[in-house]
Amino acid sequence: xxxxxxxxxxxxxxxxxxxxxxxxxxxxxxxxxxxxxxxxxxxxxxxxxxxxxxxxxxxxxxxxxxxxxxxxxxxxxxxxxxxxxxxxxxxxxxxxxxxxxxxxxxxxxxxxxxxxxxxxxxxxxxxxxxxxxxxxxxxxxxxxxxxxxxxxxxxxxxxxxxxxxxxxxxxxxxxxxxxxxxxxxxxxxxxxxxxxxxxxxxxxxxxxxxxxxxxxxxxxxxxxxxxxxxxxxxxxxxxxxxxxxxxxxxxxxxxxxxxxxxxxxxxx
Amino acid sequence: xxxxxxxxxxxxxxxxxxxxxxxxxxxxxxxxxxxxxxxxxxxxxxxxxxxxxxxxxxxxxxxxxxxxxxxxxxxxxxxxxxxxxxxxxxxxxxxxxxxxxxxxxxxxxxxxxxxxxxxxxxxxxxxxxxxxxxxxxxxxxxxxxxxxxxxxxxxxxxxxxxxxxxxxxxxxxxxxxxxxxxxxxxxxxxxxxxxxxxxxxxxxxxxxxxxxxxxxxxxxxxxxxxxxxxxxxxxxxxxxxxxxxxxxxxxxxxxxxxxxxxxxxxxxxxxxxxxxxxxxxxxxxxxxxxxxxxxxxxxxxxxxxxxxxxxxxxxxxxxxx
Ligand SMILES: Nc1ncnc2c1ncn2[C@@H]1O[C@H](COP(=O)(O)OP(=O)(O)O)[C@@H](O)[C@H]1O
Ligand SMILES: [Mg+2]
Numbered sequence: 280x281x282x283x284x285x286x287x288x289x290x291x292x293x294x295x296x297x298x299x300x301x302x303x304x305x306x307x308x309x310x311x312x313x314x315x316x317x318x319x320x321x322x323x324x325x326x327x328x329x330x331x332x333x334x335x336x337x338x339x340x341x342x343x344x345x346x347x348x349x350x351x352x353x354x355x356x357x358x359x360x361x362x363x364x365x366x367x368x369x370x371x372x373x374x375x376x377x378x379x380x381x382x383x384x385x386x387x388x389x390x391x392x393x394x395x396x397x398x399x400x401x402x403x404x405x406x407x408x409x410x411x412x413x414x415x416x417x418x419x420x421x422x423x424x425x426x427x428x429x430x431x432x433x434x435x436x437x438x439x440x441x442x443x444x445x446x447x448x449x450x451x452x453x454x455x456x457x458x459x460x461x462x463x464x465x466x467x468x469x470x471x472x473x474x475x476x477x478x479x480x481x482x483x484x485x486x487x488x489x490x491x492x493x494x495x496x497x498x499x500x501x502x503x504x505x506x507x508x509x510x511x512x513x514x515x516x517x518x519x520x521x522x523x524x525x526x527x528x529x530x531x532x533x534x535x536x537x538x539x540x541x542x543x544x545x546x547x
Numbered sequence: 548x549x550x551x552x553x554x555x556x557x558x559x560x561x562x563x564x565x566x567x568x569x570x571x572x573x574x575x576x577x578x579x580x581x582x583x584x585x586x587x588x589x590x591x592x593x594x595x596x597x598x599x600x601x602x603x604x605x606x607x608x609x610x611x612x613x614x615x616x617x618x619x620x621x622x623x624x625x626x627x628x629x630x631x632x633x634x635x636x637x638x639x640x641x642x643x644x645x646x647x648x649x650x651x652x653x654x655x656x657x658x659x660x661x662x663x664x665x666x667x668x669x670x671x672x673x674x675x676x677x678x679x680x681x682x683x684x685x686x687x688x689x690x691x692x693x694x695x696x697x698x699x700x701x702x703x704x705x706x707x708x709x710x711x712x713x714x715x716x717x718x719x720x721x722x723x724x725x726x727x728x729x730x731x732x733x734x735x736x737x738x739x740x741x742x743x744x745x746x747x748x749x750x751x752x753x754x755x756x757x758x759x760x761x762x763x764x765x766x767x768x769x770x771x772x773x774x775x776x777x778x779x780x781x782x783x784x785x786x787x788x789x790x791x792x793x794x795x796x797x798x799x800x801x802x803x804x805x806x807x808x809x810x811x812x813x814x815x816x817x818x819x820x821x822x823x824x825x826x827x828x829x830x831x832x833x834x835x836x837x838x839x840x841x842x843x844x845x846x847x848x849x850x851x852x853x854x855x856x857x858x859x860x861x862x863x864x865x866x867x868x
Binding site: 332369381383386415430 | 819
């Protein structure tokens with residue numbers, strides 16, 4: 280039993296087509312897992328199921344031993360936060376301060392407590408000098424950091440990132456990844472949903488989703504030994520690994536280069 | 548698009564900034580009522596004087612207010628002209644015979660063309676408009692030669708002039724008051740104030756919290772949506788669409804081609820937003836604490852008192868004068 284367990288989960292929207300089929304997943308506290316899948320593979324749907332925005336057709340989700348049901352979704356959401364893809368579509372407040380406060384207001388945190396936490400968590404994501412700014416004055420990366428601060432202030436155990444960096448420029452993207460690394464080091468459980476393998480390399484464990492099914496899962500070096508799996512799942516390999524396989528196929532067998540390329544990919 | 552200012556709040560330090568939004572909202576409403584009780588130009592002028600005093604006391608630049616009037620300038624002119632033309636009471640002050648004939652119509656058309664050509668000087672729009680109207684008057688009055696089609700009497704009565712000033716001054720005061728409110732109150736505080744004032748409506752099943760949340764989210768998304776409209780327009784302009792010129796039919800087509808993507812995006816956005824709010828534990832109607840807390844102070848008491856006095860004053864004036 281992990282901290283978050285998903286057992287035989289099936290889901291479909293109103294249409295007949297099953298979007299998720301027999302998903303089984305167990306995530307331990309403090310783990311960083313990446314869920315990698317092509318466009319439309321059902322990643323966002325899975326994320327919404329985990330935070331109770333959608334209800335499974337079959338199967339169950341348990342968090343900390345408690346079944347996720349409509350009756351207790353409010354309490355379970357205190358444990359799981361989610362950062363979505365589009366920075367602009369999740370900024371609820373008129374100012375940064377208001378936005379960080381939004382979740383806490385819903386949890387009925389007292390005003391004094393809120394102000395303290397806003398200061399603390401805004402500082403944590405490097406936004407302490409922006410509290411009075413409006414979203415139109417912020418970059419996408421800054422807005423995503425505010426979303427993180429808002430979730431941290433709710434003191435959840437797990438944060439899900441659903442392609443949270445995909446609309447950012449490379450600079451803010453790298454910056455955001457650094458913040459996420461830090462959170463992980465402090466003990467937060469990270470579920471990183473992405474279609475970008477380079478980003479998935481940060482994780483302890485990789486789950487490959489293909490057309491609504493878990494196609495492969497395991498630790499990253501093991502999975503990377505099977506380039507055909509990535510191809511099958513319509514995914515790309517990390518550039519360094521791709522170069523390694525290309526060289527190998529062309530008959531170059533350089534032990535030193537091989538080691539270097541593998542090390543390069545796991546240095547995240 | 549860029550110069551549409553939503554909730555034209557401008558940071559400042561005068562006493563108006565320190566007032567609780569509730570005090571300001573109520574005072575503005577009460578003062579508007581008081582203004583509507585007044586019935587002579589003299590009384591209104593005094594009220595206007597008081598409004599200016601409030602501006603000075605609140606350290607608000609009068610030029611700012613004036614600039615705020617720009618968008619409704621046409622409405623003011625229209626009100627003024629309407630009163631002058633249609634109010635036929637009191638002594639007859641002006642009785643001019645206006646001529647419409649071949650030469651005068653030609654002149655008017657030429658004059659209109661000149662005016663339209665000068666319209667690119669946007670800065671002088673108001674002055675040019677006044678000059679244009681004045682020009683039309685002069686043409687109809689003095690160009691009386693050539694073939695005459697018809698004549699008409701331009702009549703101005705005492706009451707007409709009085710009423711037009713009356714209505715315009717009243718409008719000016721009302722606008723000044725509401726501008727003061729939006730200029731000195733942050734949109735967040737304004738919605739918070741409205742929320743608190745609407746609390747009693749809970750009895751008839753209206754949730755003031757939800758209502759305030761709807762307002763504040765709308766405020767938050769208006770700049771984003773305008774920005775998006777700009778992007779779509781640029782994208783379409785780069786593909787040859789021209790929003791400024793063109794036939795009416797083309798314009799309508801272009802507007803539709805702007806609205807369709809905007810609606811699609813807005814639809815997706817509202818879904819995303821609902822998910823984001825729900826995932827952060829928002830439950831409609833459920834009790835929430837608030838980061839913005841409103842507190843009434845001494846200043847609010849004084850302002851309230853002054854407002855009541857002013858209202859009493861205008862009631863007395865109404866009854867006894
Ligand atoms: N609200 C919805 N209603 C119906 N079908 C949907 C809805 N959202 C997503 N889908 C479909 O479910 C599948 C998985 O979508 P999604 O979970 O968003 O994939 P991903 O996030 O991996 O790109 C897609 O085929 C998509 O068309
Ligand atoms: Mg997705």
